[in-house]
Amino acid sequence: MKVLVTGGAGYIGSITVERLIKAGEEVVVFDNLFQGHEDAVHPEAVFIQGDLADKGAIEAAIAEHRPDGIMHFASYTLVGESMERPFLYLRDNITNGLNLLESAAKHNVKRFILSSTANLFDDPENMPITETERIVPGSPYGESKNIMERYLYWMDRLYGMRYACLRYFNACGATEERGEDHDPETHLIPLVLEVALGQREKIAIFGDDYDTPDGSCVRDYIHVIDLAEAHILAMRALGDGPSRKYNLGNGRGYSVKEVIQTARDVTGHPIPAEITARRPGDPDILIASSDTIRRELGWQPQYADLRTIIEMAWNWHVSHPNGYTK
Secondary structure (H helix, E strand, C coil), rough: EEEEEECCCCHHHHHHHHHHHHHHCCEEEEEEHHHHHHHHCCCCCCEECCCCCCCHHHHHHHHHHHCCEEEECCCCCHHHHHHHHHHHHHHHHHHHHHHHHHHHHHHCCCEEEEEEEEEHCCCCCCCCCCCCCEEEEECCHHHHHHHHHHHHHHHHHHHEEEEEEEECEEEECCCCCCCCCCCCCCCHHHHHHHHHCCCCEEEEEEEECCCCCCCCCCEEEEEHHHHHHHHHHHHHHHCCCEEEEEEEECCCCEHHHHHHHHHHHHCCCCCCEEEEEEECCCCCCCCCCHHHHHHCCCCCCCCCHHHHHHHHHHHHHHHHHCCCCC
């Protein structure tokens, strides 16, 4: 199977490419390198530097390589930024996504995986969050993914393009060769490890008076390898099955304080922490259920333990203290 991966030079995309190639698939990466790194692209993948805003570029890539399926990771992804710059998300994520979908439909691509988000569920009535939970996007970023999910419904209905939407919270961890390198960095685990590396003075805990066992927010952390494997399973299932939507979680949540303490244990560094004001809109607990994909596709996280996640991330950061900078 030949797979086109948009955003395949980014964190989740590059590790999914690594797993695809390990599984024997042929991969074409399409990435503008805005947040991605060419060094993160697997050497056996075809790399095309291009932007989805350039309709001609993605049209040419699909026409030349004729992928059997597409995995779409490329988008702006920062929840906080989307609240400050909504049109960047409500315009660019959607317009660029439509450019991709139009070219895919034109060239009869029949499988499409959308890297979606559990930010679709800002006000969940049940926890863990299942696929039947009502959709209330928590930000313009979440809304942009919601709109893309709706567009995919029409791609299936009009063009027979089977799709899977995968919704998840916090991707984390690393492989031996690929890890998390964002600028700016906003995710908790790499920020904590930057303190251990001496690259920042301390870590901020945004509030310690939440209705949780230790007062700090509880979130779902899922290893990026497990996410990659879910994408591959879903892509294969679309070959002879219907479109589908899956929420992905590792099975339990971890608090901010648990993450910091585990990082202290792994790194041997004291990692100073400072309690600061809550961030507006942060819920006490957010955990996604993965019961449906476990039942239907047999997906099983292999790296659900927090210590293992942080150990693998730490090993990568120690060997790449400046990220992908040569």
